[in-house]
Structure formats: structure tokens, C-alpha cells
Amino acid sequence: MQPDPILLGAASDVRQNAYVPYSRFKVGAAIRTVSGSVFKGCNVENVAYPEGTCAEAGAIAAMVAAGETQIAEILVIADSPEPVPPCGGCRQKIAEFAGQGVLVTLCTTDGKARGMTVADLLPGAFAATHMDRA
Template sequence: MPLYDAACAVRENAYAPYSRFKVGAALRAASGKVYTGCNVENVAYPEGTCAEAGAIASMVAAGETVITEMLVVADSPSPVPPCGGCRQKIAEFARGDVQVTLVALNGARQVMRVDELLPGAFGAGHMDGV
């Protein structure tokens, strides 16, 4: 299944009664399987969950830990990048050269690598010797 189609479909399930800003994310794991997530808001900001985090949690719950490609879609004038926390989550499960595609429903698209999303990422190597 194309990541764009999967992200758009799951975006419709977003729970966004406060912002009305629905986001969908889809990722492809090393197995080739596609995992999706949508944002889930909570009246007690900032206790909601981002779409990217939901897709990653779904992948991990299924027993996979490697992202090979990711796409995020939102209804915005320009592509919406992941928040800082999600950038770190993506970097935990994807190599720096993995492609992340950001898409607005109007067709605007931006393609980045994980290492462009989060330059200087904190990683497991920083904990060597701890």
C-alpha cells in the first residue's frame, strides 16, 4: 500500500476536537509492512499523541524496530514537519539516510532525510561507557 494513501486514510480517524488539525502518518518497516498513526488530542494539553508517535508505537507493538520510509500528511498550506519529540522518536528507529516525506493535502510536498530533520541527534552512542 502506498504510504500516502495509508496516511490519508488514517488521518480521517484523528481525534482533534480542540484544534481541528488532523494529521496522519504512515511508515514502512524493514519487513515491508506499513504501520499508521493519527494524532489524538486531549483536553489536558500537552497530553495528546502525535501521528508519528502513534505509527511508531504500532510498529513496535507488532515486534518491529526499523523504519525504512515515512510519510506525514496534514491539511496545511505547506508540509508540516514532525515536532521535536517525534523527530527524536523517528531517529531512534531510522538510519540518518531514511526518507521522510511531508505532504500537505493541497499537493505541496517536501522530502527530507532523517539526519536533515534532526541534525546532531542524541543517540545510543552517546551513552557508551555509562
């Protein structure tokens, strides 16, 4: 699959700004919203490792801070042998703002890419409807 060049460029660029003195594992994420806006985030660690912020969470926070709440597509990139999926917490965060059919593209810095849907990424996601009473 060929990743979206705009999202790939945005995620690759922001990845360089990751603050990762402990893991040395830089991750970048870029989100396109339904309005066409692009928001990006990188992972940020701190001395209380593993406390910190994932790239996906940072991009989602930037999106929400700008007043948007609907993800149309997301791309994540890391320097690893195979595409790296988001952690469990970020999978749930993505599912909060993206429909089950939204494309999630996972990339490596050496050109590998894997596409999947939010439903593939987090089958059986916990949703607000689980809290509804009949």
C-alpha cells in the same frame, strides 16, 4: 517529488480518524518498515491539551507493538499551506528507529510534498552512543 502512493494513501486515510476536538488539526503518518509492512497513526488529543499523541508517535507505537523496530520510510500529511515537519519529540522518536539516510516525506492535503532524510530532520540527534563510555 512524488510521494510513495501506498504511504500517502495510508496516511491520508488514517488522518481522517484523528481525534482533534481542540486544535482541529488532523495529522496522519504512515511508516514502511524494512520488512515491507506499513503502520499508520493519527494524532489523538485530550482535554488536558496539549497532552496527547502525535500521528508519528502513534505509527511508531503500532510498529513496535507488531514486533518491528526498523523504519525504512515515513510519510506525514496534514491540511496546511506547506508541508508540516514532525515536532521535536517525534523527530527524536523517528531517529530512534530509522537510519540517518531514511526518507521522510512531508505532505499537504492539496498535493505539496517535501522529502528529506532523518539527518536533515534532526541534525545532531541524541543517540545511545552518547551514553557509551570509552
